[in-house]
Amino acid sequence: MRDGEAKRRLAIVGNGPVANGLARQIDSSDIVVRFNDAAYEPHRTGTRTDILFLVNSGKTMQRRVFDPGFVASPIFQNAGRIVLPYHPDVIARYHPKPNILSRAKGRKSDWTREAIAVFGRQGKEVSVLPPQFYEQCCLELGIAEGDRRRLFPSTGFIGIKYALERFQHPEWQVELFGFSWEGWKRHAWEGERTWISDKIASGNISMRVGETRSSL
Numbered sequence: 585m586r587d588g589e590a591k592r593r594l595a596i597v598g599n600g601p602v603a604n605g606l607a608r609q610i611d612s613s614d615i616v617v618r619f620n621d622a623a624y625e626p627h628r629t630g631t632r633t634d635i636l637f638l639v640n641s642g643k644t645m646q647r648r649v650f651d652p653g654f655v656a657s658p659i660f661q662n663a664g665r666i667v668l669p670y671h672p673d674v675i676a677r678y679h680p681k682p683n684i685l686s687r688a689k690g691r692k693s694d695w696t697r698e699a700i701a702v703f704g705r706q707g708k709e710v711s712v713l714p715p716q717f718y719e720q721c722c723l724e725l726g727i728a729e730g731d732r733r734r735l736f737p738s739t740g741f742i743g744i745k746y747a748l749e750r751f752q753h754p755e756w757q758v759e760l761f762g763f764s765w766e767g768w769k770r771h772a773w774e775g776e777r778t779w780i781s782d783k784i785a786s787g788n789i790s791m792r793v794g795e796t797r798s799s800l
Contacts, residue, residue, distance in 0.1 A: 591757040595630075596747055597622065598740050598762035602629050606792060610761060617747055619739050620644070624658045629762070636663035637743045638699065640712075641675045645695040649702045666708050669742045671715040672696050678732045713746065721745055725775035738771040744780070748788060758789040 595613040599622055602610075610616060610630035617635045624631070636659065639645060648654045655661075670679070675694040682691040700710045721737040724745070740763060747758060765777045783789045 640668040
């Protein structure tokens, strides 16, 4: 980046509450990243979505691929690109498998193929992160090999790490909205909180005030 040249701005928006008055700041960013069933609140969270991370395993993705309402939703329609965080090898190796009764009802762990087909038919570019990236996330959070079937990096963490590697400091100013690293007990929240604090201290990212809780 040349001296005097303005940084490009990237907004990463979690699924927790976002303070009033930030929608315009989010939408005016050069790139906006969101996650899963992101809230559609134009007055609060804005509407722009350049990259949408969607968890491609379990019941949630099963619902999405069979629900016409999801692909018709403003969040999905506004998304420029879909990123699936779990490579099928990761799902096969670490994710829990449905029991016999659940399998009889059509449940399974891996919905990657179906997601690519359904979202591709909607004209979306769909990409899947490589398994090595997931392993790196676990290593950075201190999730040992033996714990990776019970502890999982959150989608928010995966998205933030992806963004920091793809849109590198100092050319980019990365801002977080709607995060507090609380929620599902199988995420390594303390490790994620420490990792983010280190990135903020190093100047790689900034946290916008007013956010309280994330459900990522």
